[in-house]
Amino acid sequence: MRFFIRHITDKIFTILTVLSVIMLVAILAVILVPMLRKGLSAIVFNGTIEFRKMQLDLFSRGDIDELKNEDIRSRLYRNKIYETIESFKQNIDSETLSDKAGVIYRNFGKELQRKNIKGAEYQKLRSLSRELRDKLQAVFKSSDKKFIQENISDVLKFKNDIAFKDTSIDGLFVLAEDFASDIEHIDLSRRQQYAASLKELENIITKLLGPNPSLPVPALKMDRYGATRRDIAEKLLNRLLWLEQWQQDSPGKPMKRVITPRAELFAGTEIEPLFNYIRENLDEILVFKPAFYWQYFIDDSTPGHYFGGVWPEILGTVFLTLAAMIFVFPIGIISAAYLAQCQSDNLIIKIIRMAINTLAGVPSIVFGLFGLAFFVLYLMPLFGGPSKPCILTAALTLAVLTLPVMIRASEEAIRSVPQSYVEASLGLGAGKLTTFISVILPAAMPGILTGIILSVSRVAGETAPILFTGAIAFGPTPKSIFDPTRTLSYGSYDIAIGDKLAALVPHNQYGMVATLIMLVFCLNIAAIIMRAKISRKLKGH
Amino acid sequence: MSDKKAIIKSENFCFYYGSKIGVKNISMEIYPKSVTAIIGPSGCGKSTFLRSINRINDLIANIKTKGVLLVKGHNVYDKNTNLVNLRQQVGMVFQKPNPFPKSIFDNVAYGPRLQGVKKRSYLQQIVEEKLKAAALWGEVKDELNKSALALSGGQQQRLCIARALATNPDILLMDEPCSALDPIATGKIEDLIDKLQTDYTIVIVTHNMQQAARVSERTAFFCLGELIEYDSTVKIFRNPAKKQTEDYVTGRFG
Secondary structure, three states: OHHHHHHHHHHHHHHHHHHHHHHHHHHHHHHHHHHHHHHHOOOEEEEOHHHHHHHHHHHOOOOHHHHHHHHHHHHHHHHHHHHHHHHHHHHHOHHHHHHHHHHHHHHHHHHHHHOOOOHHHHHHHHHHHHHHHHHHHHHHHOOOHHHHHHHHHHHHHHHHOHHHOOOOOHHHHHHHHHHHHHHHHOOHHHHHHHHHHHHHHHHHHHHHHOOOOOOOOOOOHHHOOOOOEHHHHHHHHHHHHEEEEEEOOOOOOOOEEEEEEHHHHHOOOOOHHHHHHHHHOHHHHHOOEEEEOHHHHOOOEOOOOOOEOOHHHHHHHHHHHHHHHHHHHHHHHHHHHHHHHOOOOOHHHHHHHHHHHHHHHOOHHHHHHHHHHHHHHHHHHHOOOOOOOOHHHHHHHHHHHHHHHHHHHHHHHHHOOOHHHHHHHHHOOOOHHHHHHHHHHHHHHHHHHHHHHHHHHHHHHOOHHHHOOOEOOOOOOOOOOOOOEOOHHHHHHHHHHOHHHHHHOHHHHHHHHHHHHHHHHHHHHHHHHHHHHHHHHHHOO | OOOOOOOEEEEEEEEEEOOEEEEEEEEEEEOOOOEEEEEOOOOOOHHHHHHHHOOHHHHOOOEEEEEEEEEOOEEOOOOOOOHHHHHHHEEEEOOOOOOOOOEHHHHHHHHHHHOOOOOHHHHHHHHHHHHHHOOOHHHHOOOOOOEHHHOOHHHHHHHHHHHHHOOOOOEEEEEOOOOOOOHHHHHHHHHHHHHHOOOOEEEEEOOOHHHHHHHOOEEEEEEOOEEEEEEEHHHHHHOOOOHHHHHHHOOOOO
16 A cells, blocks of 8 residues: 555656656746747848838849839829819818919919019009909908809909910919819818818828838938838728827716727718728838848847847847856856855855845846946046946946856856865875866866856846946947947847837847847857756766 | 885884874884785774875864974974975875866876976876876776776775876875775775886775774874874784784674
């Protein structure tokens, strides 16, 4: 019976261990797989013609002729959008129309002077044209249809007047006729409303398709291109088609989200069919094509995080990590050697050990503030440098942060070196230092490398300590360790806190995070291979 | 034997671990170019005494000594003793084979390198010579760059002997060198000890009385930190002066 129970408990124990391993793997998969999958979307996605234009302009990549053909075809579809909006805008925009009438009136005056018409004749034509202009301007400002029709017909009476034949005043009649035909479908009382809605609509269309080619090229690179990816395009299309509003039924009640088709705002106008047009012809307008953007890893992002890749971020992360390791490695090992050698009942050693253990648990933001106060604001000026965050201060802060991890791992490793090695070395007449460097250190290397692996993973991913001590979101690639740098961790943090940015370039954020994971993974693999090699050598295989 | 001048001489030597006595009032003389065995039950202080000779016991905190322990006429526990010189003159082989996790070559060359030998050819010469002296050359001459840990236990122990010899010591301390080895490896080590005594003074601590009888010229019997009897091996094993010694060597020790 006792044998049976022991058998059962052993089995349960085995099953539990296997289960816990499976659970660990599952949790890892649940966290990592979506992260990497989303990160992959920064590299493999459905690109639009805007993406290819951007690649050609900023990085000189892609087939120019093919792109030109695509552009011509998409223009065909796009022009209709721009034309419709333009004409609608004119009709609702009384000021532009008034200005136009004013210009025609002034031109007519100049024309009269050119024709050498003078005296009473000039005065007559001048005042008549002024009258027509004023009438039209009143029409443009009015929202009373009856008044408009009366006045327009008044104006058009002069159309065939012999005095105005073949003069520039004709423009006024064309304006009046166009207006009369266009306003049939427009509710003039809603002109203000249309103007606001149209502005919003144009805004979204600019984001979707890029700026109107008839306008001057925007100064900011990020404004020069429309949606570069299908997912973003679809998001923008959604915003285009649906209007999201927050309404409150009565005071004190929670706000409610109300979604209505944006087309309703333009009911009855020429804009209304445009929505369906864009939705149905999105493929032709944006020319989707699968893109494999592996250059994501080697491109600079231009500008900000809108387009391009994460090369400066990768570089910055690697540099910062290595720089921190350069500080941590010797200091950590020397401290560990001291601690490992000393008897642990010494009061000073007890205090040091307690300090190290406490440091290991201090939140990283505290290290960030410490780094700002000590390295940036105190040490840098002390050594005659500018009191400015840079790679050096960031690396030092990270080094301080990870020192406890390193010391503990190294101390363990050094303690676990067999005493017999030490005895053998000392027995051969070696000093303490020689023994440490040539016997203890090599034998402790695998354990120390474990410490380094832990430190590297921590350092590469930390954001808070470098927040104030040397990380920037945008800026040039650093030229020396006295320049601040971009890093993957800080980059993704910056996208996350810039609320608009996170909505516009979520793929870039995931891309950075996935790159960071892979980078840490690669660094770890490198260290693990090194550790395995050293271990094998130590074991004599 | 007594006509020779003692190379190691202790007079009322006492050794304390803190307040605990390791050995007390040891007075004995060890003669050059011979094998001296130290036997005794566990905890009798034989290893403590051996490890005092090259001060490897200094690794332990809170130790105290009294009396005199002379090696080649110098008191090793003198404040001015140069530990490096002392340990180069007094080599040591430990209970468990403890080669460094380095190549065979680097293991043997460790001592000479510490002495400042840098020339590769000279190092090679030393390594070959010492490996030959340790009767290991024939087995490892083609794989000097192999890790020492890949060798068998017996080979490792002979490598440790070669490593100890490489600093050209006068004295070789052996702390139960065969306790971790099988009989064949033990036999080889014993042959080696026999060969080495023409050039070196060997002090060997052993639990194995047959071994002491086989390899040593003189034997010291320690018990409870005191030297009970010290005489020629033949006398100790055949006709001991003290009852305690007789009990121990005949296996009646309780």
